[in-house]
Amino acid sequence: MKKGLLVSCLVVLTHLLFACPALTEMSETQALQALRTGAAVLFLRHATAPGFGDPPGLVIDDCQTQRNLAEDGREQARLVGSFLRRQGIETALVYSSQWCRCLETARLLGFGAVRELPALNSFFAKPQRGPEQTRQLEMFLQEIAFGRPIILVTHQVNITAATGVYPASGEMIVYRPAPGGGGTVLGRFIP
Template sequence: MMLRQIFLTAGLVLFFVSAAAAEPDRLVEQIATGGHVLMIRHANAPGNGDPDHFRIGDCSTQRNLDDRGRIQAQRIGQWFRSQGIESARVYASQWCRCLETAALMGLGPVAELPALNSFYERPRDREPNLAALRSFLAKQPADGPLIVLVTHFVTISAITDEGVSSGEGVVMRLKDAGGREVLGRLDFKF
């Protein structure tokens, strides 16, 4: 009886490990078909929040990517290209760490999208940013090319109910009438 329980437990563990390993492949197949959005948190930028003298457009006043973050962002782009995804419509928060992550991924021109800006230390911006982001997403075609949104933990969490680490992303499928469905996470461990 004990041996049977061990085999059953081992089988379940292997099933879940196999399912987890297959998840990125399934998500890549789906995003290659169009009508998908990848919300990705900027690459590694040591620290938390931003300095008191923070100013949009002045990277010297912000928490920025370190060398590890720059390499991580480049490898994320390389990973996509290795999966046959050469380009996407790329938007980023106006924070330098997001813009740099998006540029280093090399998936296409990067457009600033203020709706992706952080509200971590700016709670008054939360609802206006999220309303603008929901409106942006609702206007995107349900069969259009991949959209990559490089943003912050708080924004991703508010839209998808998923918490992510630096360089991690959440894939959503756009639906008709402005709807969207969370499909899963892509964890870029490099």
């Protein structure tokens, strides 16, 4: 096993053991209502992108150096957007990792402008950055004005560090941040 992969796995396990937010027994309807009203945010793992991690030499502004969505991933992203609209979510603030597969997922949801948020960038290849990025994301969640749907398109390691959930590609996690940090997972959805 490569040393970087081993370290990444240990970081994820540490977060799962020591930083897991609570999971409530909330109905799907209640979880989606919390998202609709802005009482919770939606973490979305980017849609299906073939491969694992990223190739060496990744350049954020050059999609040719990254893993990207395949056509089934593009369709999956459109299905997520359709699912959300069927749940009564017509508008949303959408934030994304700067990785191309996340930005494309975010755009294909069909909610308009996508805002890049570096705190959502993957730290898979550099797990030592995980605690600081997770802290920055928690600060963002403490400072953002709620009251409307907010979608955060990011990577598995980021979602696991923030919520304690290991999501599938295209999986949605409804999460209610707590004042002062941490939070509660309200529901999980795969369209």
